[in-house]
Every structure is written in structure tokens, then in C-alpha cells.
Amino acid sequence: MLQAVIGLALLAGGRRLGRGAFAIGGASALAVLGWALWHRAGIVAGEPVTEHTGWVPQLGLALDLRIDAFSLLMVLLVAGIGALIHAYASRYFGATTPGLHRLAGLLVLFTAAMVGVVTTSNLLALYLAWELTSVTSYLLVGWNDRDARARAAALQAILITGAGGLAMLGGFVLIGSAAGTFDLTAILASPPTGARVEAGLVLVLLGAFTKSAQWPFSSWLPGAMVAPTPVSAFLHSATMVKAGVYLVARFSPAFAEQGLWRPLVLGVGLISMIGGGWRALRQYDLKRILAFGTISQLGFMMVLFGAGSPEATTAGVLLLFAHALFKASLFMVVGVVDHQTNTRDIRALGGYGPGWWWPRAAAVASGASMAGIPLFFGFIAKESAYESWVHSPIGGGGLVLVGIVAGSVLTFAYTGRLLLGAFRPGAAYEGIVAIEPLDPTEVAPVTEAPAPTWTLWAPAAVLAGLTVLLGVVPDLASKLVYGAAESLDPAVEGGHLAIWHGVNEALVLSAVTIALGLAMVAGGRVVGRIGRVVHVPFDGGAVYLGALRALNRTADRVTSVLQNGSLPVYAGVILLTATVLPGAVLLGADVPTGLAIDSSPGEWAIAALILAAGTAAATVRRRMAAVLCLGGVGYAMGLYFVLQGAPDLALTQFTIETLAAVLFVLVLRRLPTRFRERPTPRGRAVRLVISLLVGMFVFAFALIASGARTAPSLSGYFTDNALPEGGGANVVNVILVDFRGFDTMGEATVLVVAALGVVSLARLARPRSAAAGGVDGVDGIDGIDGIDGAGGADGLEPAHGEDAS
């Protein structure tokens, strides 16, 4: 909550602060980090911190916070990396860059939302925080709002993750309603079953896959690389994209056996892991290599968590931890390179001046961790991943094992491409990076890049240092990792992480991975040739673009049909909608029985009179005749009111009808005697159909509604109380002025407004030509005098001034 407040404050008032805004943001992240470390011991020991605040109890929406060991690990990563990112960003951007306070404020808001995702135990609140991360991600990717690609990438990111988020919400509702609660802890403790839950799980997976950029929804992540590098390092590698993995990790132990969960997660994860790795091998942009690598690694995590077995879950936690460390560090180093050389193209890079030892060392350490080389933290994770699948009882486990080994080989290869491409002079000419020799005029090689200041690379070095430390002494993380795994799946047994487990299958597989990876790096030219031919099937990006275009086109068509500027068309569309939609419901309703045509002769006569006069009003071609026919309908109505025992209505009707006729005549004498419009046959047919539909609807509505009364009539109350309460014997009058007095006041207001409109329209001066006619009789309209005076007014100007004079 505090984070959100600080973030909003930075957005609102931070313009003056410039880079100083990052200091405030970093301090807020440090505060969260400090809090998490303070409560570390208790949480890891299995005592989650919980807090409950009701919000909308009717919806089952509550701000339930529950921080167990896995949440703690996530909070530590988010807050820790967040603090480093703020420090990094304050050096990365120039002091005069505009909009930095916006960036810093958004980063803080994002941190708050992300912490919310991993700490809430209410599904609906989780959805809320989840979408907040999407929104802040959108704003951060599109931070440079003058760049069309940044805007497009931001739009793509939020459309894809937002659509997935909506699917996920649907899944949450299905699961929550089946379980009878939206409390995540309760649902996971006793998971509901059934077809509804299975459908809900697939929807939840859609949300997780889009968020974690899994195949085939991965196209937004490489696009999001147009964001500033600190943003990419934070959101699109270490934290936000892990939200999907987080969700899968939470759900898997309880739901892995149900429905399509496990096959979907394992399949999509494997395809993403291998496909992402393969595409990473074909990129020239350092950030895009890392982006596809992230897709690949997230796929790896999906595979591990999706299994739902205790060993794989532990391995997943390890990988998640290791990945956050090495990927954020790599991104930051890439940012340093970009900052100093102004390019990220690996064909141009390689020439550095002195003073690059530390950034290079940080990159190599982190890269080694990513590739799974012993003595780095990633190796521990990869080892335990192999171990968990070697002995997995899950069907198809062998296939999965082959898949993750293949993915790891690719990971090794693109790590090599990244490091050699970035730091080895002349790598571009050795076949590792590019197939053809490079044309120096196309990409100018960088020589003697200036050394970065230590403040710029220090955050990356901190993370790389952690990678090395945990790689050499993994036992330091044992408590946290096993505690986190245990909080996901109680079946996890505690243990100690170690580098050496003796010679076993996993070690052999690691050796095989490294050997094959080395071969791929060495044979880069061959790999590149194959890469030109073999593509990842079904890239979601094209589908996204197609869908967006189709949406635009459809919207254009709908607009040009519905919004074509013609009043009859607008009225027709509105009437049709108002008729067809409720009419469809009426079709299924019961027509009340006992309806007989037993009306009195008087009713027959009046109905005939009304219809005859109405038809004449609608069809005659003389204006005056039509108006008189309308008056005829009105008088027939008056007769009916008399018959019905409504003398007040009859009196009113007669009066109004007479008044209206006078008004009509006053206006119509300025108009041609006959209607002139001759519609086309097609137009007539459409009008006829709409009119008949409306009439049929009203008839059906009247009949069905007469049989649909459920509550007793109120009228008895009015009849009984008119005299004692209202002090009048005429019940209708008492209702109007007393029981429903406000209604009448509203009515009077409408009349006043209409009268004002009429007066102002009538008093506007008419153009000279029309005024020349000098229609004196018209002045009587609404008792306004002085239109004559307006005759001299110029053009369309109001005549008020002349009236006054």
C-alpha cells in the first residue's frame, strides 16, 4: 500500500526530481526488502504472515495477505532486484532525460502490484494485482511515447496479457464457485473437482501462458524489448513474466492430476523452451537474444512446476531463483554496453577500451550460470531439474527429459552467442555470430568503447556475485529454497543443496549438455544455416496482427453502416434493437389464457375510429389533412377515456388536442401543402417491415404483460387514502398533486424547458428572404410579439437587441 502511495506521489509531483526520483523509489523497495528479511526466519520455518481486510464481502473479494516461504522468496527477488534497478536506472539515464519521474513512479507502482500478486491469497485480489502489473508494464514499455514501435509493442503486450488475464478471471470464477470460496489457501487445501473446474483450469493456464510469454503467445515479449533496459531487466526478465510461473507453481501440486493441466503445461513449456532457445540463436540484438532466452527459461520453469512432483517443484524454485539473479544481471550488463557504445548489435560489438573487466566478469559469471556450468548457481538448479525428471514416475517422463536436455543445450549455445558476440573482438567474422562476413558499411564496428563508471555496473556485479556465492556455497540458500518448495507442496522434504552428489545420471546429462553446447557454439555457421530453414511453427505474432487488422476493418464496416448520418437509419436501428431483443424473450413467454374478444360495441367503434384516423394520418399526402387526422385520433382517445371512467384524462386530451392542432396549423402554413418525399421501393419495404415488427411487438407485449402481474395492485391504497391523507375526493388529482407530487414537478420542469426552447427558436431572426413574406399571423405563436421587428435583423443574428429597442 505504501508503495502505491509513493508511486502515485512520484507520478504526480516528481517532475522536478529527475533522477532523484529513483532514490525515493529505491528506498521504498529497500523498505520492503528490509521488512521481508526481518520476518524471514519465521516464515521459512513454516509460519506464514497473514493479514485480513474485507473489501467487497458480497463478491468474496478481500485483501487477504498471506506470505509463506515461496511468497517470501518472490518478495525478496522483487524488492531486492527492484532496489538494484532503481540504483542502476539513476545512472543509466541522463540527468536531463524528460519523464524520469514518470518512469520511477511507474516502477514503484509496478513493484507494489507485483508484491500484491505474490502475497495475496484471494483469487479476485490476485487478478486485480495481476492486471495492475499488466497496466504498469504497458505504460513502462510505451514510456518513450514518441516511438511508434514502443507504442505498438506496449499495445501488443497489454492486449495479449490482458486477454489472457480475462480468461484467467473466468477460470478463477469457475474454480471459486465450484469450491465455494475465493480464498486460495482454502482452495489449494481441498481442491474442487469436476468438469467446471477442469475448464476453469485451462482458462487459468491461458492467463499464465500469456503472462509468461509462452508459445504461442510469446510474440509480445521480444517486442517489449523496446522498453528502456532497466525496465526490461526488471519486468521482462526477473519479475513480471514470472507471474505466470508463480501461478502454475501455486496450482500444480493441487491440480496437476486434473484434466488437461499437466499435458498442457508440459507441452507448452517444452515447445517454448526449445522454440525460444532456437530463435535466440538467430538474433543480432543482445536484448532480443535475452528475450528469447527468457521465453526458453520460463518454459523450463513451466515444465518443472507443471509436473507437480515434490522434486520437480524444488528444482523449479531453484531455477526461478537462479534465473532472476543471472537474467537481471545480464540485462544490466547489456544496458551498460548499450549505454557506452550506443548499439546492441553483436556484429558491431567487441572492441573495448580498458576498464571493462568488471562488467565483462559479471556477464560471464551470469552467463555461466545460465548455461549451467558448475560452480555457478544455475548449475545447481539444472542438476536438480535433471535429477527430478530422471526418476520421475510421470508418464512420458523420458520424453520430457530429452526435451529439457535439448533446451539446455540450446541455452548453452545462445549463451555462447551472447557472450562471444558481445565481448569477443572479431567474433562476427568467425561464424559464431553471422553466417556471412559482415559488411562494415551496414553495421559500423565499435572500437575502443569508453569504460563505464563503477556505479553503472555495480548493481549487475552484486547479482553476479550472488550467483557465484550461491554456486560455490549453495547450502546458504537451502533453508529458503526448501522452505519455499515445502510451502507449495507439503510433500517436499527438507534437505541441503550441494554441488557434488557423486557420479549419477544428472551429472552425466550435465556433461552431455555442456559438450553438445560447445559443439553448437563451435559449429555456429552450420547452426545458422539450419536456422534459416527450420522455423518455430505457428508464430502467434502473425495471428495477433491479423486479429488486430480484422478488428479494425470490422469496426470500420460497422461504423459505416450504423453511423452513416441518416436520421431514418438511426431511428430504424434503434427501433429494431428495441423490438428484436426484448421480442426474442417474449417469444418464449406464455400468452395468458382467457383472452376473449368480448369488447363492448363502444370499444369496437372507438378502436375502428382510432385505426382509421391513424391510417389516414400516416398515408395522406396533404399536410393539413394529416394533422387533422392526428387530431381525430386524439379525440377518439378522449372518447375512450370517457368510456373508461377517466373524465380528467378526457378533458385534458380534448384541451391538448385542440392546442396542438392550433400549433400545427401555425407552423404548417409556412410549409408546402403536400408531402414531397418519395422514398425508393426498397426504403418503403424496410420501413414497412420495421413498422410491422414494432406493432407486433407492442401487441404481444400488451397481451403477455396483462397476464404477468405478480404483486397486488396499489390502486386500492390510493382510493382509500385520497380523502383522509390527501384531502381530496378526486383520486387521480390527489395522486398527481400529492402522492406523486415530485412526478408532477418533473413534468412541469419538462414543460418549462420545452417552452424555453420553443421561445428561443421562434425568436431567432429569420433570413431576410423568408421574412419578406411578413407572416403576421405567426407572431401569435406562444404569445411572442416582436418577430416583425426581427425582419430587419441581419442574417441569422438573434433579434433580441432589436426587440429591446
Added chain:
Amino acid sequence: MSVVMAAAAAGLFSLGTWLLLQRELSRIIIGLGLIGHGANLLLLLSGGERGRPVFAGGHGTLADPLPQAFALTAIVITFGVVAFLLALAWRSVELTGNDLVEDDVEDRRIASQRGDHDEEVVDEQALLADQSDETTVSVHEEHER
């Protein structure tokens, strides 16, 4: 519930709609008047059976007072609307010499536009060019040099 009068109300709605879909304002106003009458009929029909005028202490079957009160309000409001529309027609005659409701030019312009120039699509095409592999990237951010 009188089926005959329900049919009359439906007829009024039909005829009113027919007129409402025309272009001449005076016909539209007449159509609105017809629909108003139809609506008043419906209001009365929704009440109970017919009866004697409702006076407190009256004898025999009294009519239903509530729909009558509604209908009374509706009659007056319809008159207000008709009067205002007539003033509009009056104004239209003064300006153009007739009471035809012309098409909205601005709406016509929007409707005839095709979305090829939509900003989003342009953005998307920029992104599409960036999506293929093996492209040269040159994103320059605002760095401190």
C-alpha cells in the same frame, strides 16, 4: 384486458413508426403523436377493468386511478415534445425553406473513411518490420554519454 384496444394500440405504434422513419420533420412529429397515443392506451390497458370515475367514497366498481395519473402526465409531456419539435420545424423552414432532415455531413465523412490510415495499424506495421529475425536493431535511448 381488451384485446381490441390492444390491437388499436399496436396499430398506432405501427403507423407512428412508419411516420417516424421519414425525412420530413412534420411527418415525424405526427408519428410521434401517434406513438404517444398508443403509449397512453397501453398505460390504461395495464390497469384493471373499466369502472366508474374514481372519486373517494364512490359506489360500484371504480376504475384504476394509477394508470390514469400516469397517462395524464404522459399526455402533457407528449404535448411539450410536440411543441418543441414544431418549433424546430419552424426554424428549419426559416433556414432552408422546407422541413427535411438532411444527413449529418460529419457522420457521412466518418462513414466513408477506411481504416488504412488508422494510427494503430501504422504502429503495427512498424512493429511487424521489427519482428522478423536477423534484423539490425538500432534503438537509441536517451543515454548519458
